[in-house]
Amino acid sequence: MSDVHYFFPPAAAYPLNRFLFALKSDAAARARYVADAQATMRDYGLDEATRAALAGFDRDRLVALGAHPYLLFMAQVRLTMEREPANFEYF
Amino acid sequence: MPLVAAFACPHTPQLLVRPPTEDRALVLRVHAALAEVKRRLTAARPDVIALIAGDHIEGFFLNAVPALAVHVGARAAGEFGRYRYAFDVHEPLARAIVEQSIEAGFDPAYTQDVPLDYAFYVPLHFAMPSPPVPIVPLYVNVYLPPQPTPRRCHAWGRALRAIVDARPERVALVASGGLSHFPGTERYGAPDFDFDRALLASLAEGRGAETARLTGEELDKAGNVELRTWITLLGALGEARAEVLAYEPSWHHGNAVVAWPV
Numbered sequence: 001m002s003d004v005h006y007f008f009p010p011a012a013a014y015p016l017n018r019f020l021f022a023l024k025s026d027a028a029a030r031a032r033y034v035a036d037a038q039a040t041m042r043d044y045g046l047d048e049a050t051r052a053a054l055a056g057f058d059r060d061r062l063v064a065l066g067a068h069p070y071l072l073f074m075a076q077v078r079l080t081m082e083r084e085p086a087n088f089e090y091f
Numbered sequence: 092m093p094l095v096a097a098f099a100c101p102h103t104p105q106l107l108v109r110p111p112t113e114d115r116a117l118v119l120r121v122h123a124a125l126a127e128v129k130r131r132l133t134a135a136r137p138d139v140i141a142l143i144a145g146d147h148i149e150g151f152f153l154n155a156v157p158a159l160a161v162h163v164g165a166r167a168a169g170e171f172g173r174y175r176y177a178f179d180v181h182e183p184l185a186r187a188i189v190e191q192s193i194e195a196g197f198d199p200a201y202t203q204d205v206p207l208d209y210a211f212y213v214p215l216h217f218a219m220p221s222p223p224v225p226i227v228p229l230y231v232n233v234y235l236p237p238q239p240t241p242r243r244c245h246a247w248g249r250a251l252r253a254i255v256d257a258r259p260e261r262v263a264l265v266a267s268g269g270l271s272h273f274p275g276t277e278r279y280g281a282p283d284f285d286f287d288r289a290l291l292a293s294l295a296e297g298r299g300a301e302t303a304r305l306t307g308e309e310l311d312k313a314g315n316v317e318l319r320t321w322i323t324l325l326g327a328l329g330e331a332r333a334e335v336l337a338y339e340p341s342w343h344h345g346n347a348v349v350a351w352p353v
Contacts, residue, residue: 006234006276006311018152021152059277063276068234069275069276072275073274074274081172087110088172091107
């Protein structure tokens with residue numbers, strides 16, 4: 001994608017980055033995704049290749065599709081915090 | 092009123108909500124350094140804390156990407172896991188920074204309503220003075236290229252110092268960010284701690300102005316895109332010599348807590 005770790009987000013990847021932003025920052029969107037991943041991804045206008053890459057959170061493929069690495073990272077953190085609350089210590 | 096305190100703090104969310112991947116003893120050592128910041132901030136009796144931080148694509152998504160921005164709302168609020176934060180914003184100082192930065196040629200955006208990023212509230216969770224004081228969130232774009240150059244950040248910091256020095260309030264400046272880390276990339280487990288150590292040594296000698304000559308590419312390569320927030324602060328501090336309160340490299344992050352005399 002680029003020589004730098006954090007690259008200019010390609011416009012074609014806007015639906016994917018919009019979806020990752022929602023997973024990261026919108027608890028209601030996360031809940032919808034957990035309840036029905038396929039329907040939620042379709043609602044965000046994601047194509048089949050993107051939905052397939054998201055199924056396993058395949059970072060290399062998603063970054064190649066234009067996903068912002070940080071959005072990918074924190075979307076996964078927030079999903080994990082809700083899936084495994086007992087594993088997190090709040091200070 | 093001159094500046095009354097200056098610090099740089101990490102904000103990695105694992106300090107706030109620790110997953111099992113993190114060394115608990117290391118996290119507690121960083122907390123201890125942030126407790127020292129809180130002690131010193133309380134002793135400095137600031138009327139307001141202006142925090143310089145990079146948004147983690149929380150307040151600003153791709154609908155608008157400001158290089159520099161100021162929160163001028165009445166309140167700034169954000170949430171992380173079970174935590175909910177809401178801080179009073181010091182409107183007179185925030186507004187003065189916007190107006191006078193524009194007069195000085197910097198053209199920051201301003202907002203009265205974006206969610207507050209954890210880069211602001213993680214340091215405040217541990218270091219807000221007692222009793223708490225209002226804040227001014229100052230944003231420097233770090234994660235959405237093209238980011239402002241280090242030279243530009245340093246120059247804005249110099250302008251911020253001139254603005255703050257002419258204000259009636261006692262102002263503390265806190266940079267939030269760094270040091271080396273690569274969240275979401277293949278380098279996540281391999282930060283550039285050599286870069287961090289060389290940087291901290293030069294800051295301890297008062298050579299902060301040299302950071303203005305770094306390039307954006309060098310910052311990206313070193314996992315230090317967030318150093319722009321420090322560089323902005325360094326612009327406000329001139330040749331002050333840094334006191335490193337802690338440097339705690341974890342498996343993915345160079346946690347640094349630094350104080351400067353003002």
